[in-house]
Amino acid sequence: MTKAVVAKNVTKKFKLYAGQTDRLKDLVLPGNFGKEFYALRNVSFEAKQGDIIGLVGVNGSGKSTLSNIIAGIVPQTSGSIEINGETAIIDVSAGLNNKLTGRENIKLKCLMLGFTNKEIKKMEPEIIEFAELETFIDQPVKSYSKGMKSRLGFSINISINPDILIVDEALSVGDKAFAKKSLDKMKEFRDSGKTMFFVSHSSSQIKEFCNKALWLEFGETKAYGDMEDVMKEYDAFLKKYNKWSKKKRAAFREEGFKRQSLPEKELVTMS
Numbered sequence: 001m002t003k004a005v006v007a008k009n010v011t012k013k014f015k016l017y018a019g020q021t022d023r024l025k026d027l028v029l030p031g032n033f034g035k036e037f038y039a040l041r042n043v044s045f046e047a048k049q050g051d052i053i054g055l056v057g058v059n060g061s062g063k064s065t066l067s068n069i070i071a072g073i074v075p076q077t078s079g080s081i082e083i084n085g086e087t088a089i090i091d092v093s094a095g096l097n098n099k100l101t102g103r104e105n106i107k108l109k110c111l112m113l114g115f116t117n118k119e120i121k122k123m124e125p126e127i128i129e130f131a132e133l134e135t136f137i138d139q140p141v142k143s144y145s146k147g148m149k150s151r152l153g154f155s156i157n158i159s160i161n162p163d164i165l166i167v168d169e170a171l172s173v174g175d176k177a178f179a180k181k182s183l184d185k186m187k188e189f190r191d192s193g194k195t196m197f198f199v200s201h202s203s204s205q206i207k208e209f210c211n212k213a214l215w216l217e218f219g220e221t222k223a224y225g226d227m228e229d230v231m232k233e234y235d236a237f238l239k240k241y242n243k244w245s246k247k248k249r250a251a252f253r254e255e256g257f258k259r260q261s262l263p264e265k266e267l268v269t270m271s
């Protein structure tokens, strides 16, 4: 079967600065100011065409960073990622232009993807109807609520029918009815044999929806493979994690954060 995405040792480093002075020094002076921080480290996986992959992990584990790299929004620092096909990302901040109206945003996004004016005119009513924005579509997006923006972003990105769809917590905003409608639309997309990455804090959504899962912990791969195997392990971890005291959770995060700040050569393989 065709490979949709092949990631090899994908690593994303950010620089953390103690303050603005450090940031400026790092820009203009020789030497190294600020502290390197690994948002992702050596993440490798293969997704076949038609795979629906759930990205799981506690807050800050690197799910959004990986989503943005797969979508081509941010580059990785090292490692490689091969993407076979057109990607689109749906996330709560949706990448909409606030100064433009809803309708202009639809046009802009579709033009950027190479659709013709005729094709856009045909797609437009469907996008507006799905987003339930008929009355507001000619208002600037800056006047929209978070839920309205998220509905518009969802509707545009699913309608352009990409080969690979990345959905980052898109169902967490807005009302239940829209979440259900979106999930149904995503099922249609899945059943047409497309590839999808699905970030959700809801284990049950991942279980309902995905055939594979990638569990990230502090930017590293904790497990990847068959959804049932990975989710069994992840749910067992969550059960344990949720019972921990605040202090124990903070210590766990502190330990992880320390590890994410370690240079590659000092890293010992995670158990």
Ligand SMILES: Nc1ncnc2c1ncn2[C@@H]1O[C@H](COP(=O)(O)OP(=O)(O)OP(=O)(O)O)[C@@H](O)[C@H]1O
Pocket: 014, 015, 037, 038, 039, 057, 058, 059, 060, 061, 062, 063, 064, 065, 066
């Ligand atoms: N631009 C940035 N500069 C510095 N650090 C960043 C940047 N973007 C993300 N990070 C850090 O990288 C780590 C991974 O963040 P990311 O948002 O990918 O995690 P996540 O698993 O999606 O989290 P959540 O579930 O809370 O959305 C976090 O520690 C975050 O603070």
